[in-house]
Amino acid sequence: MKSWIIALCLNACFCFSACAEQTVRITSGADPYVIALLNHTLSYQNEVHTLDFVKNIPTQNRAIRLLGAENGIDVFWSVTSDEREKQALAVRIPIVKGVLGYRLGVIKKSRLEFFTKLRSDGELKKLRYGLRTDWPDTVIFKDNDFNVLEYSQENSGYDLLEASRIDVLPIDALFANDIANMSDLTIDPAHVFYYPSAVYFFVDKNNKTLYQKLKVGLDKSIEDGSFDTLFNRHFENELAELALDKRQKITLVNTLLPASAPIHTTKYWYNNNQGK
Incomplete structure (x- = not known):
């Protein structure tokens, strides 16, 4: 009987740990799409995650410096560059499909x-x-x-x-x-x-756990089609109205795009990243 009670207690402790709510800090004023995508990406985990919005982070440079800090944030998103990938750990999946x-x-x-x-x-x-x-x-x-x-x-x-x-x-x-x-x-x-452009989620270099959660969640959402569903819900009509393919296109070389960017992984990009 005693061993059964111990086992039950251990299971209860494990469930509490696995199901405990975890907070992910991001900058306030985030775009609704980013908020929705973060919540959806983290929903593939067993733990419940809630977003905590941190105020008074006026610039991107300050935001990336505050990753992992005590009074900082846990996730930052930005157009990538070699410099930013030196500063933080990039989840190399373009979250807005290069748009x-x-x-x-x-x-x-x-x-x-x-x-x-x-x-x-x-x-x-x-x-x-x-x-x-x-x-x-x-x-x-x-x-x-x-x-x-x-x-x-x-x-x-x-x-x-x-x-x-x-x-x-x-x-x-x-x-x-x-x-x-x-x-x-x-x-x-x-x-x-x-120009080819990739916006990534970034985390503190030491936060491998959060990196893995974001990578797994994004991969699974792309695989099951929910990533595209969410993207289209937010942007499909707006992109159609802009009629980008009817405009004169001026192509720029992206001198900041790291060689590691998954340019040839077509499922990641809007219109296969052809700029049309």
């Missing part, structure tokens, strides 16, 4: 006709582009000989555009609809900038 490699230009409505007449890459490179200092694509545009003015504050790019200090504010194509409510600004309807 951040599509950039659309915010311009003044008064210059719509001017932009529709631009045809050559040379004409486009002569314009002034506003890009935030800590964005990886700032380096990419510079390395492809675009004329870049850097800024540091979140919304300063719009101020620079309004003041005519820049001609174009390149933004993530998925944010294009956010411009609709800006009375004086619009999206350049004629062009799309494209």
Whole structure:
């Protein structure tokens, strides 16, 4: 009888440990898709995981430095680079299927006709582009000989555009609809900038347990089709409305993309990463 009671207690302890709720810290203000994907990815584990949102982390550079810190975060997501993969452990599965490699230009409505007449890459490179200092694509545009003015504050790019200090504010194509409510600004309807790009989840280099959970969850969700279901729920209609394949495509070389990026694993990428 005593051995049976001991065994029952051990099983109860094991169940409590395996089923105990675990907290994963991320920055507040995360995109709903990222929140949904993280929750879904972690749902493949036996443990229950909840997300804890940490405030006052204003830049990507600060966020990656705070991975694993006592008052920091556990998961960071960003466009990858060699430097970021030296700083943290990357889960090398592109969480937005390379879509951040599509950039659309915010311009003044008064210059719509001017932009529709631009045809050559040379004409486009002569314009002034506003890009935030800590964005990886700032380096990419510079390395492809675009004329870049850097800024540091979140919304300063719009101020620079309004003041005519820049001609174009390149933004993530998925944010294009956010411009609709800006009375004086619009999206350049004629062009799309494209370069291969991978956004990964990053964790502290010593947190192999969380890395494995994210890797396993993403792999399983891709295998069972739920990853694409979630992606399409958030982005399919919006991408269709943008009609990227109808725009003049300006292809940039991504000088920051590590050689380890799984470019040839077509299941990871939107449109097989052909930039169409």
